[in-house]
Amino acid sequence: MTSKRIMDIELLRGIAVLGVLFHHLTGSLFTDPVPLLEKIHGWGQPWWGVDLFFAISGFVIARSLIPALQGCSTRQEYWQQTRNFWLRRAFRLLPSAWLWLALMLLACVLINRSGAFGSLHANLQATLAGVAQFANFRFADSFYRYEYGTSFVYWSLSLEEQFYLLFPLLILICRKHLVWALLALVAVQLFTLRTPLLMVVRTDALALGILLAMWSARPGYMRWEPTFLRRPWAGVSVLLVVALAMSVIATDRFTFTNYRIGAIAVLSAVLVWVASYNRDYLMPRGLLKNLMVWIGSRSYGIYLIHIPAYALVREVIFRLQGAGLPSPAGHPILTILIAGGLIALLSELNYRFVEMPMRNRGAALVQRLGTSRTAVSSPGATSC
Numbered sequence: 001m002t003s004k005r006i007m008d009i010e011l012l013r014g015i016a017v018l019g020v021l022f023h024h025l026t027g028s029l030f031t032d033p034v035p036l037l038e039k040i041h042g043w044g045q046p047w048w049g050v051d052l053f054f055a056i057s058g059f060v061i062a063r064s065l066i067p068a069l070q071g072c073s074t075r076q077e078y079w080q081q082t083r084n085f086w087l088r089r090a091f092r093l094l095p096s097a098w099l100w101l102a103l104m105l106l107a108c109v110l111i112n113r114s115g116a117f118g119s120l121h122a123n124l125q126a127t128l129a130g131v132a133q134f135a136n137f138r139f140a141d142s143f144y145r146y147e148y149g150t151s152f153v154y155w156s157l158s159l160e161e162q163f164y165l166l167f168p169l170l171i172l173i174c175r176k177h178l179v180w181a182l183l184a185l186v187a188v189q190l191f192t193l194r195t196p197l198l199m200v201v202r203t204d205a206l207a208l209g210i211l212l213a214m215w216s217a218r219p220g221y222m223r224w225e226p227t228f229l230r231r232p233w234a235g236v237s238v239l240l241v242v243a244l245a246m247s248v249i250a251t252d253r254f255t256f257t258n259y260r261i262g263a264i265a266v267l268s269a270v271l272v273w274v275a276s277y278n279r280d281y282l283m284p285r286g287l288l289k290n291l292m293v294w295i296g297s298r299s300y301g302i303y304l305i306h307i308p309a310y311a312l313v314r315e316v317i318f319r320l321q322g323a324g325l326p327s328p329a330g331h332p333i334l335t336i337l338i339a340g341g342l343i344a345l346l347s348e349l350n351y352r353f354v355e356m357p358m359r360n361r362g363a364a365l366v367q368r369l370g371t372s373r374t375a376v377s378s379p380g381a382t383s384c
Contacts, residue, residue, distance in 0.1 A: 008275035008282055009056055011289060013296030015243070016053050019046030020153075021306050021343070029310040029339055034332050044247030048264045050156050051205045053299075055268040057160055058209020059216075059276065061167065066214060069171050082168040084366045089164045091362025093300070096354050097157060100304045101127045104150045107308060107315075114318035116311040122149040130154040133161045136200035143196040150307055155200050163206055179214065182207045190262035204262055208269035216276055226274055229281040238274070239282045242267050301347035301355060309343045 023046050026037050065085055072078040105127050108117040117123065126149025129135040139155035142148040174181045189204040215221050229235040246267050249260045274281050283289045295302065313335065320327035328334040 004278075006276065006278045007289075007293055008278050008280065009060065009272070010293040010296035011283055012052060012056055012271055012275050013299040014292035014294075015239075015296075016049035016056070017295065017299040017302045019049030019052075019243075020303065021340075023047045023049070024153075024307065024310065025336065028307055029313060029335065030332065031314070037332070041251070043251065043253070044244065045250040046243075046247055048246040048250050048268065051202075051261070051264045052268040052271065053156070053303075054160070054203075054205035055209040055212075055265065055272045057163070058206040059213045059272050060209075061164070062210040062213035063216065065168065066171060066210075067217070069168060078172065080370075084369070085168060086164070087366055087369075088359075088362045089161075091365070092355075092359045093157070093161070095358040096301060096304055096350055097154070098131060099350075099354060100308060101130045101151055101154070104308050104311075107312070108150065111312075111315055113322075114315045116314040116318070117150050117308070118147055119149075122147040123151070125149065126151045126154070130158070133158045136162075137197075140196040140200045150311055153303060153307055159200060159202075160206075163203065167210075179211065182211050186211075186262075186265075189265075190259065193258045194261050199261070202261060202265075205265035205268050208265055209272055212269055212273055212276065225277055225279075226281060229274065230279075235274070235281040236283055239271070242271055298347045298351050301350040302343055305346045305350065306339075306343050309346060310339055313339045313342065 023041075026034065026041060030037065068081050068085075069078060072081055104117065105123055108120050108123045111117075126135070126138070129138040130151050135151070135154040135158040136156070137158075139148060139152060170181070171178060185207045186204045189198075189202060192198060194202065229238060246264050249263050249267075271282070280289070283292065317327045317329050317335070321329055328338060
């Protein structure tokens, strides 16, 4: 059960990454004002996709990790499971992340005539922060103060990596009180004014996802299944209403600014809760859902790639204009389509040739370590 892929969670991943891509159009793909985008951003901003990612991560990781760790009978077995978890996450996330950090740094040096990739000094520091997993703290420090660099989206990846590192330790320390510790973590953040530093260490959506995963293992979870969403278009309507609500909350028009991040975290957890049953409640099966599931399955690569892709499109437009050649400048829809096609192509290549092969290598390494340890500890084992 815990290893089963949930298609509705992939759907939410697709929605989350598309929201982030749309949010970053202004400032990353378009440096000049685009009236329609400015009008849309005035009424709704989809940066909440990051918090939806956090809720999904908390749910997916806890759904498999907590039962594995709680099933350990000795401390040695506990640390073996923790090591295996860290190895799988490292092989799953770091190769793609480091590859695109390196490519952005190379682009800054080699194809940056327009300055779209930023300064070399800022990108060197940003690359170090991304590799060393403190990009979130550098992002908070740089906020409206100095240039971060092209890899600014790595702040959320660093936060998740810190979560992956600390979560097994939190399970060990809290033991039977884990639920109360997570509830306290959520409660404190719900009513706290988020400074730039607190924004980049926000863990309420992650904690809610973990709590949801823990609840999904209990009998009461099935009794609360939202079966009313089986009605035609009921689930899609809920999805649209919640997404629009989070978009409005994310703007400066939402006056309860002290509580908006907490509200977004709660609404993100609601969507993950509905998706967790995997009953097509949020969107019926069909071509659109298949497309969104595909986007969701490639969402990690898309998230890493979209900013350098936007910068590359800007660089190409700059060079075409400089050479007096036709360019998509002045045609926002065409520019978006070109950038979207580039992101789709690069993310598919990354998925096939980097992400999946390295994920499989990580799984194989964990299996070899488990097999070798079993052979060593077995009373009848002999050396080759």
